[in-house]
Amino acid sequence: MKYIVILCDGMADEPLEKLGGKTPLEAARTPNMDRLAKCAEIGMVRTVPEGMAPGSDTANLSVIGYDPEKYYSGRSPLEALSIGAEMGEHDVSFRCNLVTLSEEEEQYEERTILDHSSGEISTEDAAVLIQALKDEFARGSAGERPCYSEGYTFYAGTSYRHLLIQNNGKVSELTAPHDILTRRIGEYLPSDPVLRDMMVRSYDILKDHPINVKRRKEGKNPANSAWFWGAGTRPALSSFEKKNGVKGAMISAVDLLKGIAVGAEMHNIIVEGANGGLHTNYRGKGEAAVKALTEDGYDFVYVHIEAPDEMGHQGSAEDKISAIEYIDDQVVGPVTAALDKAGVDYRMLIMPDHPTPVRVRTHTADPVPYMIYDSTRPVQGKDSYSEKSGQETGMFVEKGYTLIDRLLEK
Structure with a gap:
């Protein structure tokens, strides 16, 4: 079994009057996510522990399986790991x-x-x-x-x-x-x-x-x-492979995520043209993920896409919708098609790390919708993947860092 996370940074949002009461995720055209939703587990998860600041640092630590209350020592030290900055014990x-x-x-x-x-x-x-x-x-x-x-x-x-x-x-x-x-x-x-x-x-x-x-x-x-x-201060993460029994790789244009990967002893895969913006190389990230899983011997790939978060910070509902549609069309669709064609059994987790509502232009700590699709064992899901469908199922994961256990069936 292979495992893949497609992390759509900041994708969750609030209903907007200008979108007819829909969120950007609901308003976006996402046929590939919605196809998976019909036979996937959908629910809500709290990625940011109560009392902690809602950031991509704490939230992504949760998604990748590390309790932020135990492992978080600040955002920038994780970025320092990514770029090879030397940090002493008291730096x-x-x-x-x-x-x-x-x-x-x-x-x-x-x-x-x-x-x-x-x-x-x-x-x-x-x-x-x-x-x-x-x-x-x-x-x-x-x-x-x-x-x-x-x-x-x-x-x-x-x-x-x-x-x-x-x-x-x-x-x-x-x-x-x-x-x-x-x-x-x-x-x-x-x-x-x-x-x-x-x-x-x-x-x-x-x-x-x-x-x-x-x-x-x-x-x-x-x-x-x-x-x-x-x-x-200098962080100390445990090995992802030793912790979970799977060999993992990270695909991201953002130093924070690369730093988490370094700390967790995961391999960073660099994709040319991936820049963390609206017009990043979405398709290249998807292709790199497929290659890692089917050719390079990795069991787990974490594909982080920054664009929805950036557009939330910009306060642009239209661009946030575009980012979500790019992810669906150029990542989710091609990746599932390629894995299916290769005859690979896989489990895929699609979710945001936190909301970045265009109304407030910053992060919030609200729970986010998740979707786990198993290519070998379809279940009764929902007609679409969104904040609303996640809430409707009644499935709720309180401790975000345990969600990876559901993905890995531990």
């Missing part, structure tokens, strides 16, 4: 977003966050901007402003997602930028004076950088500030 890591701030105000504290992803800036452009920050912070400013080359190290990641490591640091409470879109940032800045100063200075360094000048001319959002959040 602290921070996610460093390149964000778009408003530019009309004179004081940094008076600005607002317009875009947490700087228009999904390319990895190539972002790397140049991160290098500019590294160079300027190492140089200081004629002795008047401190140099941060000692004790602080920047690492370039993917798109807008980057990393800062502080040697012998302290974990502090910080705010995710996607949680405060359009709000004045003053009350959300770090209490740590060094982190705060670095953010303020980052605006001066980046706002007139040639890349941002070019982006404005092209009608794109400038990546004009760094934003630190997601502080944490």
